[in-house]
Amino acid sequence: MSLIKVTNLTFAYDGSYDNIFDRVSFQIDTDWKLGFTGRNGRGKTTFLQLLLGKYEYSGTISANVSFEYFPFHVTNKDNLTVDVVADIYPDYEHWQLLRELSLLKVSEEALYRPFGSLSHGEQTKVLLAALFLKENCFLLIDEPTNHLDLHARKLVSNYLNSKSGFILVSHDRAFLDNCVDHILSINKTNIDIQRGRFSDWLENKQRQDSFELDENEKLRKDVKRLSEAAKRTSNWSHEVEKTKNGTRNSGSKVDKGYVGHKAAKMMKRSKSIEQRQNSAIEEKSRLLKNVESSESLKIAQIAYHKSLLVELDRLSIAYGEKTACRDVSFTVEQGDRIALSGPNGSGKSSVLKLICGEDIPHSGSLRIGSQLQISYVSQDTSHLRGSLTEFARSSGIEDSLFKTILRKLDFSRAQFEKDIASFSGGQKKKVLIARSLCERAHLHIWDEPLNFIDVISRMQIEELLLEHSPTLLFVEHDSEFCNRIATKTVKLKN
Incomplete structure (x- = not known):
C-alpha cells in the first residue's frame, strides 16, 4: 500500500480566468477501487491528465507509483490485435493475457484478427486486459462503459470488482455500485472522498x-x-x-x-x-456552495392525431451479406417509452435511423404515420462546432429556451461564448438533448443519449420523462435509466 498525496493543487487552462482546481488537497490509497464522479466540465479528465503530467500546475502531487491511462490510443487498427497489445505492453506474458481475456469472455481467436474488425465492446475488453497486465501501476480508467451493451457492462463491472488500485470515471450508477469501494467527487467548490459505494455517496x-x-x-x-x-x-x-x-x-x-x-x-x-x-x-x-441544482426540465412534444405512430412487421436489415437484424416486429403508440435493447451489432441504431428516414437497406414492412414529426438524438457528436446561437438558429429552435435548458443542465454563462467543438463529451451530448427538448415533435428517438452525461443530469432527464410521459423510442445501456423509464422493451438479437 502507498499513498498519492495532492496538496494545494491549483490549475487553470491558458486563457481561462477561472481555476478548475483551487488549492485542493486530499490523498488516495493505491489499493482502493475508486469511483470518480462529478458534473460534466468539472475537470475529471483534466485531473487524470494532471496525474499523468500532461499539464503544468501549482501545488504538489506526490506518488510512489506510475500511472497508466485508459483508453489507449490505437494508431493503426489494421494491425492484428495481438500486435496492438504488444505495442501497449511489450513485456507481457502470453498466458497472463489469456487469463485476463478469459475473465472478460474474449476468445483467443480475437487476438489474430485485425483490431479494427473487433466490435467496440471487444476492443474495450482487449484494451482493459492489456491495462491490467501492467504491474506496480495505479490505473486511470476513463469512461470504459461507452459502446458497451448491458451484458458487457455487467461483465466488465464484475472484472473490475476483482481488481484494485484504480480510479474509474463512469456515470453509470449500477456499474459503479458493483465495482468501487470509495468515491472521489468533484463538487462546486472542493473535492471530497467518501468510503463506500456510489449509492452510499449519493444518499449522503x-x-x-x-x-x-x-x-x-x-x-x-x-x-x-x-x-x-x-x-x-x-x-x-x-x-x-x-x-x-x-x-x-x-x-x-x-x-x-x-x-x-x-x-x-x-x-x-x-x-x-x-x-x-x-x-x-x-x-x-x-451554505449551498456544493448543492447541485437539478431544476425541472420541460419537453415540447405535441400530440399526434392517431394512437399508432410507427409499425414494424418482420423487418430485416442487411448490409451486403451481413445481416444486422431479422424479423423485427413492434409498434410505437402514443405514450409509449420503448427501450430497444440487444447486444452490440444487433441493428438497434440501424432501426432508429430507418424510422427517422435514412436510406437503410431493409426488407419487410415499415409504416410511419403521415406527417409524423420526429426529434432525433444521435450517438455521434463529432459534427458539433460553432456557437450555441448559430446551432440554435440552424436547428430552427428558440435560442433563449435552448440556453435556459442548458443552464438547468449545469452550463455556465461563460460556456455560451465558447465553440461547441471545445466542449466535453458530456456537454456536447447535452447540446443534442437540449435541442431535442426544444423541438416540437410527436415522437422522440434517442440513440444512447446518456453517453458521457453526469449522474445529476441523468436524474433530471429521468424526472422529465416520468413527469411529462412523452412518446419515446430509445437505445440506452444504463440499466437504472431503462428500469425507471421504459414502459416496454423490444429485444433484438444478432
Whole structure:
C-alpha cells in the first residue's frame, strides 16, 4: 500500500480566468477501487491528465507509483490485435493475457484478427486486459462503459470488482455500485472522498444538500427578521433624538441628557442587530456552495392525431451479406417509452435511423404515420462546432429556451461564448438533448443519449420523462435509466 498525496493543487487552462482546481488537497490509497464522479466540465479528465503530467500546475502531487491511462490510443487498427497489445505492453506474458481475456469472455481467436474488425465492446475488453497486465501501476480508467451493451457492462463491472488500485470515471450508477469501494467527487467548490459505494455517496450527498437547503431557509428568515428589527430600532432612535430640541406635552423642558442617552442606547442596539444580521448573511453565504441544482426540465412534444405512430412487421436489415437484424416486429403508440435493447451489432441504431428516414437497406414492412414529426438524438457528436446561437438558429429552435435548458443542465454563462467543438463529451451530448427538448415533435428517438452525461443530469432527464410521459423510442445501456423509464422493451438479437 502507498499513498498519492495532492496538496494545494491549483490549475487553470491558458486563457481561462477561472481555476478548475483551487488549492485542493486530499490523498488516495493505491489499493482502493475508486469511483470518480462529478458534473460534466468539472475537470475529471483534466485531473487524470494532471496525474499523468500532461499539464503544468501549482501545488504538489506526490506518488510512489506510475500511472497508466485508459483508453489507449490505437494508431493503426489494421494491425492484428495481438500486435496492438504488444505495442501497449511489450513485456507481457502470453498466458497472463489469456487469463485476463478469459475473465472478460474474449476468445483467443480475437487476438489474430485485425483490431479494427473487433466490435467496440471487444476492443474495450482487449484494451482493459492489456491495462491490467501492467504491474506496480495505479490505473486511470476513463469512461470504459461507452459502446458497451448491458451484458458487457455487467461483465466488465464484475472484472473490475476483482481488481484494485484504480480510479474509474463512469456515470453509470449500477456499474459503479458493483465495482468501487470509495468515491472521489468533484463538487462546486472542493473535492471530497467518501468510503463506500456510489449509492452510499449519493444518499449522503442528497442528505447534505437537504440539510443545507433547510438551514438556508432558516437563515433567510433570520436575515429578514433581523433586518426589520434593525430598521424599527433605527427609526425609534431617530424619533427619540428629534425630541431633544422639543418640549414635553406638559410644557416642561426636555431632559436632553436623558433623551440623548436613550437615543444612543437604541442606536447601539440597532448596531448590535445589524452585526447579527451581517453574521447571519455571512453564514448563509457559506451554505449551498456544493448543492447541485437539478431544476425541472420541460419537453415540447405535441400530440399526434392517431394512437399508432410507427409499425414494424418482420423487418430485416442487411448490409451486403451481413445481416444486422431479422424479423423485427413492434409498434410505437402514443405514450409509449420503448427501450430497444440487444447486444452490440444487433441493428438497434440501424432501426432508429430507418424510422427517422435514412436510406437503410431493409426488407419487410415499415409504416410511419403521415406527417409524423420526429426529434432525433444521435450517438455521434463529432459534427458539433460553432456557437450555441448559430446551432440554435440552424436547428430552427428558440435560442433563449435552448440556453435556459442548458443552464438547468449545469452550463455556465461563460460556456455560451465558447465553440461547441471545445466542449466535453458530456456537454456536447447535452447540446443534442437540449435541442431535442426544444423541438416540437410527436415522437422522440434517442440513440444512447446518456453517453458521457453526469449522474445529476441523468436524474433530471429521468424526472422529465416520468413527469411529462412523452412518446419515446430509445437505445440506452444504463440499466437504472431503462428500469425507471421504459414502459416496454423490444429485444433484438444478432
